[in-house]
Amino acid sequence: MEIAGYITALLIGISLGLIGGGGSILTIPVLVYLFHIQPTLATGYSLFIVGCSSLTGAALNYRKGHINLRAAFFFGVSSIITVVLIRKFVIPAIPDHLFNIGSWQVSRSLATMLLFAIVMIIASLNMLRKEPLKEQDCGEVKKIPLGKAVIKGIETGILTGFLGAGGGFIIIPVLLFSFRLTMKEAIGTSLLIIAMNSLFGFVSDLYHQSFNWVLLLSVTAIAVAGTVTGALLGTKIAGEKLKRGFGWFVLIMGCFIIVKELLGGH
Numbered sequence: 001m002e003i004a005g006y007i008t009a010l011l012i013g014i015s016l017g018l019i020g021g022g023g024s025i026l027t028i029p030v031l032v033y034l035f036h037i038q039p040t041l042a043t044g045y046s047l048f049i050v051g052c053s054s055l056t057g058a059a060l061n062y063r064k065g066h067i068n069l070r071a072a073f074f075f076g077v078s079s080i081i082t083v084v085l086i087r088k089f090v091i092p093a094i095p096d097h098l099f100n101i102g103s104w105q106v107s108r109s110l111a112t113m114l115l116f117a118i119v120m121i122i123a124s125l126n127m128l129r130k131e132p133l134k135e136q137d138c139g140e141v142k143k144i145p146l147g148k149a150v151i152k153g154i155e156t157g158i159l160t161g162f163l164g165a166g167g168g169f170i171i172i173p174v175l176l177f178s179f180r181l182t183m184k185e186a187i188g189t190s191l192l193i194i195a196m197n198s199l200f201g202f203v204s205d206l207y208h209q210s211f212n213w214v215l216l217l218s219v220t221a222i223a224v225a226g227t228v229t230g231a232l233l234g235t236k237i238a239g240e241k242l243k244r245g246f247g248w249f250v251l252i253m254g255c256f257i258i259v260k261e262l263l264g265g266h
Contacts, residue, residue, distance in 0.1 A: 017234065045164075115163060149179075
C-alpha cells in the first residue's frame, strides 16, 4: 500500500506543477488510506507536503515572471492569519468525540473525512466545468480589490486550516476574474499563496503534533519531484484536458470516501 502511496504522491506533485492545483486534494486520502495516518494528524502532514510542492512550483513560475506579488500579498495575509489561528487554537480544542446521532457516534476523524469528501466533490465540479476559465487581456490594468481579497483569503484560510487542502480551486478563479490576471499568472500566484498558507499552518502544528519525519520527508521529496516534472510537461500537455480527467477521478474519490466512512470507517 505504501508503494501505491508514493506513486500517488508523484501524481499529486505533477498535478500541482501542471495545472496549479487539484493534486493537493488527494493528499489526505493518500495519507489516511495508504499510509494509515489518523485523519486529523494527516492534515498536518498534508500542509507540509502541499506547502513544499507548491513552493517549488511557485519558484519555477517566479523565474518565468508568472507571479503577481501584489495579489499574493493581499490574498495571502488574511489567509495566513486565518490558517495559523485555526491550527494553533481551534484544532487542538476540538474533542475526539463530537456528538451522537442515535446510536451512531460522530468522531472528529469521521467529520474530517466527510467534510474533506464534500470539498473534493466541489473541487471536482469546478474542474469539470464545460467552459474553461478564460485568460484576461494582459494589457488591462490589474486592480486588486482589497476587500474581496481579504474575504476570499479568509475562505481559503478556513479550508486550509481545517482540512489541510491547498484551495487552488477557490484561488485561481478569484485571481482570474476578480484580479484579472492571465491564466499563467493565476497558476503561479495560486501556488505561492498555497505554499504560504500550508507552511505557516504546518509551523503552527509543530507545537502540539509529532510527525514521522522519515515518512513525511520521503513523500514530500517525491511530490516535489512530481511538481518539477509537471512544470516541464506543462509545455507539452494540454492542461485543460488533464484537468477534466483529473476532475472525474477526484469526484469518484470523494464519493468513495463518503461511502467508506459512513458504511465501515477506515
